[in-house]
Amino acid sequence: MTEAQPILSISNLQTRFATRYGLVTAVDGVSLDVMPGECVGVVGESGSGKSVTFASVMGLIKPPGWIDGGSIKFEGQELVGMSERSYRSLRGKYIAMTMQDALTALNPALTCGFQIMEVLLAHDSQISGSARNRIREARARVIEMMMLVRIPSPETRLNDYPHQFSGGMRQRMMIAIALACRPKLLIADEPTTALDVTIQAQVLELITDIRQTLGMSVILITHDLGVVAEYCDRVAVMYAGQVIESGPTKSVIGQPSHPYTQGLLRSIPNLANLDKRIRPIEGQVPELIDLTPGCRFIGRCDVREEACTQRVEMRNIGQGRTVRCIQPKGNVQ
Amino acid sequence: MNKAMKCTAGTAEQYVLLQVNNLVKHYDSRSGLWGKITGNPGSLVQAVDGVSLTINRGETLGLIGESGCGKSTLGRAILRLHEPTSGSVTFDGTDVTKLDADSLKKMRRRMQIIFQDPYASLNPRKTIEDIIGTALRLQGVAKSSDIRGCVTQLLENVGLKPDHMTRFPHQFSGGQRQRIGIARALALNPEFIVCDEPVSALDVSIQAQVIQLLDDLKRELGLTYLFISHDISVIGYISDHIAVMYLGDIVETGPTKQILTDPQHPYTQALLSAVPRVDGSGTGDRVKLTGDLPSPINPPKGCKFHTRCPYAKDECQLKKPEHHELKNGLTVACHLVTGN
Numbered sequence: 141m142t143e144a145q146p147i148l149s150i151s152n153l154q155t156r157f158a159t160r161y162g163l164v165t166a167v168d169g170v171s172l173d174v175m176p177g178e179c180v181g182v183v184g185e186s187g188s189g190k191s192v193t194f195a196s197v198m199g200l201i202k203p204p205g206w207i208d209g210g211s212i213k214f215e216g217q218e219l220v221g222m223s224e225r226s227y228r229s230l231r232g233k234y235i236a237m238t239m240q241d242a243l244t245a246l247n248p249a250l251t252c253g254f255q256i257m258e259v260l261l262a263h264d265s266q267i268s269g270s271a272r273n274r275i276r277e278a279r280a281r282v283i284e285m286m287m288l289v290r291i292p293s294p295e296t297r298l299n300d301y302p303h304q305f306s307g308g309m310r311q312r313m314m315i316a317i318a319l320a321c322r323p324k325l326l327i328a329d330e331p332t333t334a335l336d337v338t339i340q341a342q343v344l345e346l347i348t349d350i351r352q353t354l355g356m357s358v359i360l361i362t363h364d365l366g367v368v369a370e371y372c373d374r375v376a377v378m379y380a381g382q383v384i385e386s387g388p389t390k391s392v393i394g395q396p397s398h399p400y401t402q403g404l405l406r407s408i409p410n411l412a413n414l415d416k417r418i419r420p421i422e423g424q425v426p427e428l429i430d431l432t433p434g435c436r437f438i439g440r441c442d443v444r445e446e447a448c449t450q451r452v453e454m455r456n457i458g459q460g461r462t463v464r465c466i467q468p469k470g471n472v473q
Numbered sequence: 474m475n476k477a478m479k480c481t482a483g484t485a486e487q488y489v490l491l492q493v494n495n496l497v498k499h500y501d502s503r504s505g506l507w508g509k510i511t512g513n514p515g516s517l518v519q520a521v522d523g524v525s526l527t528i529n530r531g532e533t534l535g536l537i538g539e540s541g542c543g544k545s546t547l548g549r550a551i552l553r554l555h556e557p558t559s560g561s562v563t564f565d566g567t568d569v570t571k572l573d574a575d576s577l578k579k580m581r582r583r584m585q586i587i588f589q590d591p592y593a594s595l596n597p598r599k600t601i602e603d604i605i606g607t608a609l610r611l612q613g614v615a616k617s618s619d620i621r622g623c624v625t626q627l628l629e630n631v632g633l634k635p636d637h638m639t640r641f642p643h644q645f646s647g648g649q650r651q652r653i654g655i656a657r658a659l660a661l662n663p664e665f666i667v668c669d670e671p672v673s674a675l676d677v678s679i680q681a682q683v684i685q686l687l688d689d690l691k692r693e694l695g696l697t698y699l700f701i702s703h704d705i706s707v708i709g710y711i712s713d714h715i716a717v718m719y720l721g722d723i724v725e726t727g728p729t730k731q732i733l734t735d736p737q738h739p740y741t742q743a744l745l746s747a748v749p750r751v752d753g754s755g756t757g758d759r760v761k762l763t764g765d766l767p768s769p770i771n772p773p774k775g776c777k778f779h780t781r782c783p784y785a786k787d788e789c790q791l792k793k794p795e796h797h798e799l800k801n802g803l804t805v806a807c808h809l810v811t812g813n
C-alpha cells in the first residue's frame with residue numbers, strides 16, 4: 141500500500157441488531173481503507189451488510205442496533221463512540237452520504253433549494269453576517285451547486301418541491317446536498333439503482349467529474365458489477381455481513397478468487413458474448429441470525445471442504461488483494 | 474392439465490403467433506367529473522402511441538426501454554388487462570380486441586402474464602395453493618379434487634417443494650415468490666406469456682436462477698414470451714428479437730445479434746453504450762444523452778427523440794419518421810437512417 145494515510149479506515153467492525161427472532165450480526169468483522177481521492181466500490185446483494193456498514197460510519201445506527209466492536213477512523217479520528225454533538229459537526233461537512241431512494245430521502249414538504257441551503261447554513265463558516273446576508277449568500281451557493289449537478293434553470297427550480305423533479309434530477313439534488321460543503325468523503329449508497337441506464341450514466345459521470353475537480357474520495361455502494369468495473373479504483377465484495385474479497389477492480393473482476401465473486405460474475409449475461417450460458421449460484425443468502433462460525437458461503441459453494449466449517453480469516457494474496465477463503469482459486473473459467 | 478404435452482408444435486417453420494397492429498393506449502382524464510369540479514382541464518397521456526409488433530411461435534421478443542416509455546402498458550394492453558384505445562391484437566388468427574367477455578376469458582387460458590414485483594403481485598392472505606389454484610378453478614379446467622395435484626406439479630416445475638403449498642407469500646424470499654408468480658402463469662398451460670420485468674426486483678445471483686428457469690420452461694413447454702425489461706444484458710440473453718421503445722413508439726426492431734452489435738437508431742446506440750460493462754468493453758465512445766425522458770402527456774412533435782438526439786436535424790422536429798426495413802433485418806424509425 142502507499143504511504144499516504146487512508147482518509148477512512150474501518151477495522152474489524154461489528155454491528156448487531158437485537159430482533160425478536162434473535163441477534164442479527166449485520167456487519168461481522170468488516171475492514172476497509174479508503175485513500176484520499178480514491179473511488180472504492182462496495183458490491184453485494186441485499187442483506188449483505190453494505191448499507192449497515194456505512195450507516196455505522198455515519199453514526200446512524202440507533203437501538204435496537206449497536207456497534208459491538210471494531211474501529212472506524214476518519215483522518216485518524218475515532219468515530220465509534222463519538223458524541224452526537226461531534227458527529228453533527230462532521231456529518232455533511234466532511235463526510236456526506238447520499239441515500240438509496242431519493243424520493244423518500246428528500247423532505248417532501250420543503251423546497252429542494254431549502255434542503256441544500258440548510259446544510260450550508262449549518263456548516264459553512266464562510267457564510268456569515270446578518271441573517272438576511274447569510275441567506276443571500278447561501279442562495280448564491282445553492283444555485284452554484286444546482287448548476288454543478290446540471291439542473292436546468294436553477295434560479296427558478298430552487299423553489300420547486302421534490303415531487304416536481306424527475307427521478308434522475310432528485311438523485312442529482314441529493315448529490316448537490318451531499319456536496320454542498322465540499323466533503324472529503326462521499327458515501328453514495330446505490331445512487332443509480334432506481335434510475336434508467338441513460339440517466340445512470342449521467343449521474344455516475346457527474347460523480348466522477350466532481351470527484352476529480354474537488355479531489356474527494358468516493359465510496360460507491362452498489363449491486364451492479366458493471367458500475368464498479370467502470371467507475372471504481374478498488375472494490376470490496378460483501379457477502380452475509382463480511383467482506384469476502386477486495387482489491388484493485390481490474391484484477392478482482394478479471395481474476396476473481398473467491399467462489400462467490402466467481403459465481404456472481406458467471407450469473408451476469410455477457411453482452412459481448414451472448415452464447416455463453418449464465419450459471420446461477422444455487423441457493424440463497426443465509427439468514428444472519430445465529431450464524432455458524434464457518435464460512436458464510438459454505439451452503440452455496442462448489443468447492444467447500446471440511447475446514448470451511450471453521451472460522452475463515454481474511455488472507456492477503458498479494459497485489460493489494462485480500463480474500464476470505466481457505467483455498468482461493470486464482471482464476472475463473 | 475398435465476404440462477409438457479403441448480410442446481410438439483414448436484417445430485422449425487416460422488409461424489406468427491401474435492400480431493400487434495397500430496396499438497394505441499391513451500389515458501384520458503380530460504372529460505372526467507373531477508376536472509369539471511376543479512376546473513382542471515386534465516390531460517391525455519399517450520402511453521402507447523401506435524405500436525406494431527410480430528412475435529413468432531416459440532420465440533422471445535424482448536421489449537426494452539426506459540421507465541415511463543410505455544413498455545408495461547403495451548404488455549397489458551395486448552392482454553386487454555388495460556383496454557386498448559384503438560388498434561388490433563391478433564393472437565393465433567383471432568382479434569383479441571374484438572372478443573366479448575366470455576371468449577376473452579377463454580382466450581386468457583392461452584395468454585398469461587408474470588408481474589414485475591413479486592412482493593406486490595401475490596395476495597398476502599392466501600396460501601400458495603390458493604394463489605396458483607385460483608386460475609384453475611375459475612377457468613374450470615380442473616376439478617377441485619385435482620387442483621392439489623396440479624399445484625404440486627406446477628411447484629415442482631418451477632423448483633419449489635410441494636409442501637410449500639400451504640404457506641403464505643411472506644414466508645418466501647423474493648426469488649421464490651417470483652417462482653410462485655411463474656407457476657401461477659403456467660397453471661393454465663398457456664402458449665404465450667408476457668413477462669413484465671420478472672427479474673428486476675431480484676438480486677444478481679437470484680436473477681440468474683429465474684432467467685434460467687424461464688429459459689428452460691420456454692424450451693420444455695414451447696412457450697412464446699414477450700419479455701419486458703430495462704436491463705439490456707438480460708434482454709440480450711433471453712430474446713430472439715428485440716424491440717426498442719421510446720415514449721410510446723417502437724423506434725427499432727430486429728434480431729438480437731443485429732440490435733446489439735450494429736444498432737442503427739441513435740436511441741438504441743445511446744442505450745447500449747450507457748450500460749456499464751463488467752469487462753470494460755463498453756467505455757470509450759459513449760453516445761451521451763442529455764436530459765430526461767419527456768412527458769408522454771405532451772410528447773415532442775416530429776420524431777419524439779429529437780429533444781435528446783445528438784444528431785437531430787430540422788426535419789426531425791417536423792415530421793414523424795416512418796419505419797423502414799434495412800438490409801440486415803433491422804426495422805428503424807429515424808430520418809437519418811435510410812433504407813439503402
